[in-house]
Amino acid sequence: MSEQQSTLDIQKEHQQYVEDLGNFKRTHNCSELNKNMLGQEVCLMGWVQGRRNLGKLIFVDLRDRNGLTQIVFSPDENAKAHENAHILRLEYVIAIKGIVRPRPDGMPNKNLKTGEIEVYVTEWKLLNTSKTPPFVLEDDTDASDTLRFEYRYLDLRRPVMAKNLKIRHQITMAVRNYLDESGFLDIETPLLTRSTPEGARDFLVPSRISSGHFYALPQSPQLFKQLLMIGGSDRYYQIARCFRDEDLRADRQPEFTQVDIEMSFVNEEDIMSMTEGLIKKVFKETLDYDVVTPFPRLSYDKAMLEYGVDKPDLRFELKLKDVTEILKNSESKVFAGAELIKAMRIPDGASLSRKEIDAFTELAKTYGALGLAWIKVKEDEWQSPLAKFISPEEKTALEKALDLKAGDLIFFQAGAKDMVNTALGNLRIQVAKHFKLIPDNSFNLLWVTEFPLFEYDPDSKRYIACHHPFTAPVQADFEKLGVSPDQIKARAYDLVLNGTEVGGGSIRNHNAEAQRKMFAALGFDSEEAEKQFGFLLEALELGAPPHGGIAFGLDRLTMLLTQSESIRDVIAFPKTQKATCLMTKAPGEVSEKQLKELSLKLSENTNEKKS
């Protein structure tokens, strides 16, 4: 029987019948066997990762979720089994029985958990064939993102993806166990909810029974978790799916998952210390990494002052310094009269070439800067296009303020406050990367506190809630509600990991009057507030306990813990930036009947907009 013939026969047989496992029953997974099991008869099942013929032996790497085991087909073991093994191709699915043997002397594979053994096949069964996969199913793949998403089920067989899903599972188990032990109840809240005017754009779900009416998918379970506190649930959590219909940036998904937590009868300290225990456990159980608690805290104002952002990465120093007072009367047009002037001293940065500085300048421009002023501090002089505009007094003041040493480089930004902070804050990270200031495998956790309650939104020309409209002001600022909104601090806190916000929360208004004032400050008249949030205001008048909470972005947390580049690498079936699923082709067209049942019509411009 030729090899080709036998392939066809066996494939045909297996295409015709729904293949049962027969008398094969898996005894181990593909990463469990070791030299303590020599001589045992085992049964493994998995995918053919590769086949090599060496002399009269056929070697196959058998792969499952857990790892690889080398299996060997030998004519001395079972001639028929060896003969049939010639049909094996990449990604064929097989079950084997065999004997665990040591690898020949000098042949162990130290990169493999099962590298000291191999399994000599005594019997095997073809469970399924496979067409040739469209890309290489290894960590280092040749596939484009498009191909990976279209064949996501193949992509998920890559060990790195299997590992990511496993770590995600471990994180959620650690979260659940910690919260369960701490008296939290996992309570599900509705996904068919009501659209509210605050926040991002809602995904809508037309109602068939109440025609002309719509559910909204929740942006978070915020109101429901507060209502649970009012309902006496005391300690709630949920690993909750949330939805935002926004134009997607690289690191956003239309649906995402948050670890959502709420507690009654607590203040900020209670929530922060509960959270620290939770994060400590997650790191310990998934990475065996010890984080030190309590986490350091930084006020929002100080974070903005020293790092230009509200989520600074403190794995490295590189603080910003406000030098407005020193340079505001400078002869240089770059500085003169600027609202804000900040400097970042880069120790031993003077080695940067002109070309490298130009690259940083381009980067600064992407954050709205006009350019990038710089000074190289040399032993004898300052090298800078601006040097001649800096007076001896200014120079002395800068030396003192920035604690300058020979060999330093200074980057400046001057102009509008937001631009200066954004540009230098982001430049800071790129500078750290360039100078390799960020230690490998280190995790820096940090609380940012004392956020403003409101921020002015120039688009809608009104104040909007920095956190959300249910956040309580600090008690001392309560009188300022409706008077001087920009001076009110919120009882809010963010958890920052390596410069990424991974969680945030607040103490909520549990007092109806406070919540009414909050709505008024946000520009709701009382009728509108009642219409949109009447049920909440009424609930606050029926015995609402003090409460607060926090929520973590599970996708982002998992991305950071697995050191993945994108949240799409830690979500089983992610969507593209156009919010489509390349595998199932969602969203799709639906029938006229379906639309009619929902009393909906497509507007006439629909077809035009299609492209």
Add this chain to the structure above:
Amino acid sequence: MSEQQSTLDIQKEHQQYVEDLGNFKRTHNCSELNKNMLGQEVCLMGWVQGRRNLGKLIFVDLRDRNGLTQIVFSPDENAKAHENAHILRLEYVIAIKGIVRPRPDGMPNKNLKTGEIEVYVTEWKLLNTSKTPPFVLEDDTDASDTLRFEYRYLDLRRPVMAKNLKIRHQITMAVRNYLDESGFLDIETPLLTRSTPEGARDFLVPSRISSGHFYALPQSPQLFKQLLMIGGSDRYYQIARCFRDEDLRADRQPEFTQVDIEMSFVNEEDIMSMTEGLIKKVFKETLDYDVVTPFPRLSYDKAMLEYGVDKPDLRFELKLKDVTEILKNSESKVFAGAELIKAMRIPDGASLSRKEIDAFTELAKTYGALGLAWIKVKEDEWQSPLAKFISPEEKTALEKALDLKAGDLIFFQAGAKDMVNTALGNLRIQVAKHFKLIPDNSFNLLWVTEFPLFEYDPDSKRYIACHHPFTAPVQADFEKLGVSPDQIKARAYDLVLNGTEVGGGSIRNHNAEAQRKMFAALGFDSEEAEKQFGFLLEALELGAPPHGGIAFGLDRLTMLLTQSESIRDVIAFPKTQKATCLMTKAPGEVSEKQLKELSLKLSENTNEKKS
């Protein structure tokens, strides 16, 4: 200061300021204190369940999620605290500090975990006031369902509801721990998916970016979990939200939750034994109830024959018997020529009055029966309107077939097969309730197996999948696909608990050819099958392992374990039968802007249909 005056003052103070907990820090919950803690200073927080003035003392039952503690305000302890306590009303939220004291001799409340102690208040703080609740917040409430749903947050304070949510949490934790220990990964699948033509009606979500296109909310994660198996995830589970836009019966919700499980390289036995371990653990950890494994099994055919339904309640006997052969030539018009005649012997049922039999007759009619034939077996004669039509031979044959004894009652149904089974199958349960044949607090678990693969749908005049289109036929019946669909058995199994289907699953087609034949048998031409399920068919050709799974209705399982009457009692925020949320008023109207962004218009008949 009058009581009224002080109330106003204190309320006013607390309405004006966002009240902090100050120096109060909770030390215990309201069901923890006992006589081992006498003399301890404690801090409790909770709701005022009731206030009684007895002499100069004021007694308050303080309630939280966990239970009640009696607290005592005494002028001897703190005169001001005692004075202020007169303002306390139902559902006020307070924090107290106090000393644990024994209750006076002879006064312990044995119904209360904290019944041996009371707490003398040394200091307290009003955390919030409450308007008078619209209904009584006790297990035995006076509230209508409408009122309960509108004020769900008050309803949830009732101890029975708090207990239900806690048991639901315990069930999910037991499930998660068991599956985690068994190597399952909790993997999230998308909620924004694609509408498919099989199954129930989908909820649709219009896409803004791809205008004219729609996502569908999943009816189950079926295809995704199969794709995860093809992706090598091996053992998957998810406590997954599912959606069906159907007209709601009492025990249905538009969104519901299932424990969704899938395994690779397994057969039916593997899934059933995994499931038995899971269910055993759930009962043990939530109710401390020992279920015996393995569960008994009953084929679908035998279940229909003996119980008239595919989910029989085996907590009691009352089997049905096919007596068609005995009675088909009867002189009675009731029996003559009927497709099927079945009898149910009710031991010692002859005591039933005529009026009671009439009530059962009315019940039978609600299941499509024309009436209810009956015979009372007396020592000397058979009492029945039909007695005179029954020949001596028929009588003897019935006596033998039904093993009749004096005092028995027989109910008969004759006619079309489905009606006979449905009517007697449902009557069986009501008869058992009437005669109190169902033991209290007992749980009967049962597998029903060997389901048909297809059933004929008279509406669409075609065969539809009994389970779903991805279920594999038993191997021996594979050749019948496309030939004699009604003779094919499926590799499917249901788990039945006390007569309710709580779970079901199957081994899936992992072979593309088998799946194509299945689609053809369901009436898809190959083009349509490719269009709708092309990604699945392609995945099956790229190394799909044998796999199968099961899913449990978490709401229903929790309802049965908590002995609740409705799944709405085990869902935090359920919807009404019209799929509305009475609390938040979802679904609601949305703005023109929102519709325009989605390229949608309401059809003209929308307003008419509103009522």
